[in-house]
Amino acid sequence: MTKLQFDTAEPVRITLPNGLTYEQPTGLFINNKFMKAQDGKTYPVEDPSTETTICEVSSATTEDVEYAIECADRAFHDTEWATQDPRERGRLLSKLADELESQIDLASSIEALDNGKTLALARGDVTIAINCLRDAAAYADKINGRTINTGDGYMNFTTLEPIGVCGQIIPWNFPIMMLTWKIAPALAMGNVCILKPAAVTPLNALYFASLCKKVGIPAGVVNIVPGPGRTVGAALTNDPRIRKLAFTGSTEVGKSVAVDSSESNLKKITLELGGKSAHLVFDDADIKKTLPNLVNGIFKNAGQICSSGSRIYVQEGIYDELLAAFKAYLETEIKVGNPFDKANFQGAITNRQQFDTIMNYIDIGKKEGAKILTGGEKVGDKGYFIRPTVFYDVKEDMRIVKEEIFGPVVTVAKFKTLEEGVEMANSSEFGLGSGIETESLSTGLKVAKMLKAGTVWINTYNDFDSRVPFGGVKQSGYGREMGEEVYHAYTEVKAVRIKL
Template structure:
């Protein structure tokens, strides 16, 4: 039914686009298609929108193609949602909220349902990890880590179900006064392409455990894993309309969700520029909004650090997930006495990083998720060269098929360079010398962002001093990209508003009601 084509030449590209134009109006796309994964696993991929616990065709019957970043081959098509599909999904979510089938049940039942959802995902975790690798291009071991964190987080969120307590307020003997937390209603959620399934879980879990309903837009380049796991929603005992997934494009589906009058809250993960637009759209109707946005995170190495361990943490901080991580440690600051030694060690280890087939068990860095992202990263490499930075290693596309790039290190940078200031969102790191603790704190904070930071030292006093003074939502000490399902994640400044994970995220999905009764 679907013709597989390979990019590489302009003629092939033109042919694929022509085929895509034809298939966009294909009105008989089945709601599931069989897919055989590169590792030999086979499964049925849902292609429809997920509304009212059913996969359905979009109203206009349009579709869009999904491309494998590691092969540049078409995987399949999925249905493309439009404004009228968003309307239908919001109506389903509003009906589910209003009828009380989810919001007013015993909170324990919501927790049980989330645990069942985690059970289904755990049962299919190898298939799901493989879908993520096929669709996103990340290394299979990274995908497995994502899926495990999804499972852990769903279970952790389930544990919060019966802990949404209000408080009794002593206002004397004439009145009975208390507060309670209530869900907001329909929550609009927009997730990115770098961690498709993980962001799906980070968004829906706190919304559901607090009694809300959801209309979620996947990233157009990576819709497959969220659609696959959505088939488990009804099996887990979650009523129709509570979770709705509309695949589509940001300017259409995303905008429709943000401006819909019945959507009471927007949660977005993505670029700072898009986040600002969404925040303005949400403000127009006074929607509650949480935004997890970009970053340019400092990773600081003091002279008393274990250099070999620090280098491995730098590699994890910048090359993990192909560098497509909002909190990537993309600005490395090294105390001058160990600068040369660390550069030497880091260059050797960086060039030893296995880049390539993401289904190869030994691969650490898979493909970039799209041709657009690859081109952006390569353009920044050229910017760095023109700005006068020294290209120490990498900076080149790897091969001619698939969106691969060599791990890239720039030295001899100044703080006003674009490669130091701007988020590249790829496996590109800059390295800068510093002398004193005071100096490196100033350098670390010289950014519009504030998502994360890393500190490497054997002196715990130094670590805590710097951690307390760096403007970052998450600080890792002698580790990096070290997530835990109970630890809140979010940013300062241009890196966003609100938190994901942890009990803190529950505040994003509830509102406080005060009740004061005069005693007769």
């Protein structure tokens, strides 16, 4: 065991904008202790709505990550965590779900403060997180192997066994939800975890860690190590003791994660990467019903969703009518501002770097000759707020059509036939989400089969349920989060064949 000296990191008391007060953990969570980094370094966590510092948290070093891996490895191999009756793991996950639910107002408020999303959206995220934990508790003893009939001379069966130490890297757009998407199924199957939250949004991950300790998750089973990707992420992808790595983030970084993970020890990996998803609106669509779906598709979470419907294609018969209705709806119904104000649909962009990236893309769109239907400017003097922006009459070779912007910016173009619409939708190298607006069940099902995407929403969009698998095809990655499928990603199959 590594001989290191660790100092305890004390929590700080934070009063949230809605008046709730709590103790925010600030240290690395390793082996059920909150501790300072080996070099003592911390970094500031910013409130994107006010551009002020919330608090400072410890920034993990390579040595810290190595220690976390040692603790996790010991918890997996030297305790009964992986070998106990799976119902016991389910019981702990159920307790964790209950505890998070009892703190849903606080957890939602932390999410809104740290990420910049509206409080209502944050509450929806925490609800999905709770459901993920409950699903995992239910599945813990139900994901099993099978028997295989090969004739009377043999008996054959398979077992599903935990993989071991799992590294998990999550982005800043859904801090609490992405955390449970990864930790819950890993624990249910008997694995242990080291999770790296996004550096800019670590607060709820550390708060969640305190709940894990409170309900009795054993030491070393869950470890949370905030810090920069070049330090913490690299340590997780390159260490041969990590047997499974799950990454959610950009396609560019995902490719390097895949290479490094393979070269280190051929880790089992799942990747949920970028997107440039298409949202098809057919002539028979009910425009009144379609408008909220288009808004959820691209402006929910300020467009910071990998599956956002950032390319809208409208059949020519209702193109002009829909554009006029879309403009009116956005300018009268969709308000942007303080995440804790219930009147606002869209909060802040999560960090300065992403805010600058989005504003740069808006400038690119203007220079490319795309027409702006509405939006295109910053909102307010403080905070990273951008008005919902719609470019229309765009051309397929424009950068704003081809490249992921990851913000409240959408392009609109028209198509004639069903086949042309599908061809335009499938022209992207990404394949995460997609949407269809139609009153015809036949059209919806036919187009759903033709679209090259991991998820197809019909007459809804960015509508998640913890029981439905989510993931991409093409350069949007491979593997699935949620649903029964995710549990198989955290197991290895062992075949046993007996000659009778």
